[in-house]
Amino acid sequence: MAVRTASFLLFGLFVTFHTWGAWADMEVNMEDRVEVYKGDTAQITCMFTSSEGIGNTIIQWFYVTETGERQKIYYQDSMSQIVDRATRFTDRISVNGTGATGEVVLTIRDVQLADGREFICLIKNLTDDSKGSTQLKVFGTPDLPTIEGVQTGISVNEVSPSKIGTCEVKNGFPRPNITWYRNNTPLQSVPDEVEIVPSVTSESSGLFSVKSELNLKVVKEDKNDEFYCEVSYFVPGGTRMTETHRINISVFYPPTAVNVWVESPKGNIKEGDSIELHCEDNGNPPSSIISIKRFEENNSDGQSLDGEVLVLNNVTRRDSGVYQCTSIDSDTFQSISGNVSVFVHFLDAAVVIPQDTIVVAMGEEFKATCNALSSLKTQAEWLKDGEVVFKGHTLTVKDATFDKAGMYECVVTVPEIEEMKTSGSIFVNVKGPPEILKPDNTEIESYDTTVDLSCMVRGFPAPKIIWSTSDGQDLEMASEMMTEDGLQSRVSIQVTSDITASCNASNDHGTDALTFNIKTPVNTTPPPVTTTTTIPTTTTTTTTTTATTTGTATATTISSATVKAETAIPPKKIRKEGSGVIIAVIIICILLLAILGSVLYFLYKKGKICGRSGKQDLTKDKSNKDNIVVEMKSDNTEEAVLLGVNGEKQSPNEQ
Ligand SMILES: *[C@@H]1O[C@H](CO)[C@@H](O)[C@H](O)[C@H]1NC(C)=O
Ligand SMILES: *[C@@H]1O[C@H](CO)[C@@H](O)[C@H](O)[C@H]1NC(C)=O
Ligand SMILES: *[C@@H]1O[C@H](CO)[C@@H](O)[C@H](O)[C@H]1NC(C)=O
Ligand SMILES: *[C@@H]1O[C@H](CO)[C@@H](O)[C@H](O)[C@H]1NC(C)=O
Ligand SMILES: *[C@@H]1O[C@H](CO)[C@@H](O)[C@H](O)[C@H]1NC(C)=O
Ligand SMILES: *[C@@H]1O[C@H](CO)[C@@H](O)[C@H](O)[C@H]1NC(C)=O
Ligand SMILES: *[C@@H]1O[C@H](CO)[C@@H](O)[C@H](O)[C@H]1NC(C)=O
Ligand SMILES: *[C@@H]1O[C@H](CO)[C@@H](O)[C@H](O)[C@H]1NC(C)=O
16 A cells, blocks of 8 residues: 555656646646555645735635536635535545645545546635646556466368457456467457457446457467467556466367378388288377278278278288378368388298209219298308308308218298298218228127127118128128118127128128127136117117118108118018917017116116127117117026017027
């Protein structure tokens, strides 16, 4: 209050003093206007001078009513001071000062809006009078303004301006003004584009409430616009402004482009992947009528799915192509599309040339190429026995040896896509004369009646192996099997005296032979046999299973050489017991012996296959379904009996 009073007093200093004088000698000076807030106290000063001196003056105060009449509210002379009764100011005014001082002040308490009138001060003496007037201005500060934006989206397709929002300011006096702003620029009415609709309410209190509605023809760019209102109102001595907060509008506009992309997988796509295509247009709101489909020249249906996601499972190269997404505006039914190219990478099965098997002469060079059809660059690697022997598509091996024979695997990979891999293989046979692996010992002392000999031979074509004794007798071969190292031939011979036995391997390219010398020490008690030797059968194949293979790689990875049919040596002199009953009994025996054999297998450590001195081994390899080696040792006195799974009973050295 004090501040306000000070401000209007200060203001008053700048107002030119207006002089009303009836005669040149008497003057009354008053301010043009006095400004005050409603409820405050107003003071109106009346100053007068007289050339004759001041005395005997009559002072009267009037206000001008709404109808323009003068209404006296106060009278004062040297004798009395009278406030007029029954006026609107009766209880609220007072005047101090006298004619003697040349200045009187009318004080109005609790100023009301209706008090904002013209006040007249009239000075009289017996012969003269003079008067002055002041306009009282009353102000009411309005409440803080409010703004309310429309919550629904506004379409750019609307033909006439759409409502953006409403601003309101209440209880101001005099009437406040509302100005709309868009992004700090005041808006003015523009026909068919900007409509500002104001409305004023006069409250019962005499204060004004003002509303303003903004209607706009929105464009897409308005989506980021900020709108607000500024309210300006008068205060004593000037104007003030307040602003509302800012509002956004949501603008609905049709899309101009459609974006379709492969959401997953990121990066290269390969056959078998599941791919997910996503689509979105840039309209607001995004269209709900959206579909993705394979783009076909002739627009046949193809894969299609309504919705912004298309999932293709287990794709193949045939799924490569352009995928198109179409969005239809629900208002205008105009459609726009976008497309994306999808490429499904592939890697076909590896092709090795030459196919399957290759036969090379000893010392010669051989080549094999390996590749797989792919959409990307491939790399190849050749492996032998699990180790990389060459990197590149064409394998070249110079100077073929038996060591270089065997299975070569080629692995084709795609460097750009790690998971893509395929492989092929080729089997290499190296032609050459037989080569018998020299055992540790060919001098054997035998304490037993039979002795087992074995011979490991490499060579291709598979050599024919013949066993013979020094006296020119051919020996019956016990078994022949393929191992990783070559062809293994075994024989059991009956020892009665010192004897020499030879293993003679031959094929088209040559011959190799190995001689064993077996001695029977006289007057020596044969030591009890405590060790039996078994051959692990997991890495071997008997001739009976490979006898019919003719140089092609078998499915068994363990075979490292091939055997021609003519080299197969079937077991001979098999005595058959024709009775079914006996066979049944024998089968039971086999099962029992199988258990016994297994136990023995694990109990005794492995011995040398052939040329073991000081021990007489009786072995018989069986490649039966259970891979069980059955062995039986008849302790000197009894004949060794070998039993196969097929129920055959063999006396190996029966001659
Ligand atoms: C009234 O005032 C005027 C002007 O100052 C003066 O000439 C006149 O003498 C005054 N009359 C009386 C009775 O004082
Ligand atoms: C009027 O009276 C008030 C107190 O009622 C006083 O403060 C003020 O100074 C007076 N004014 C004049 C012009 O005498
Ligand atoms: C209005 O929208 C713009 C752009 O989207 C945004 O940056 C701004 O924060 C919004 N303002 C309000 C008051 O919501
Ligand atoms: C309100 O607008 C009117 C008309 O434009 C103007 O005369 C008046 O001075 C304005 N009032 C304020 C407080 O700005
Ligand atoms: C599309 O149709 C034309 C003519 O009808 C035909 O020649 C062409 O092969 C078709 N293309 C495809 C991809 O089906
Ligand atoms: C993927 O497709 C291929 C060929 O079309 C098919 O052999 C294979 O079983 C499929 N895999 C799955 C998981 O559906
Ligand atoms: C795919 O879109 C590109 C540009 O976005 C355009 O050049 C091309 O012609 C479109 N292809 C098809 C098949 O629609
Ligand atoms: C091995 O057998 C071949 C033919 O069968 C024969 O020519 C050769 O002399 C034999 N060698 C030995 C050492 O017995």
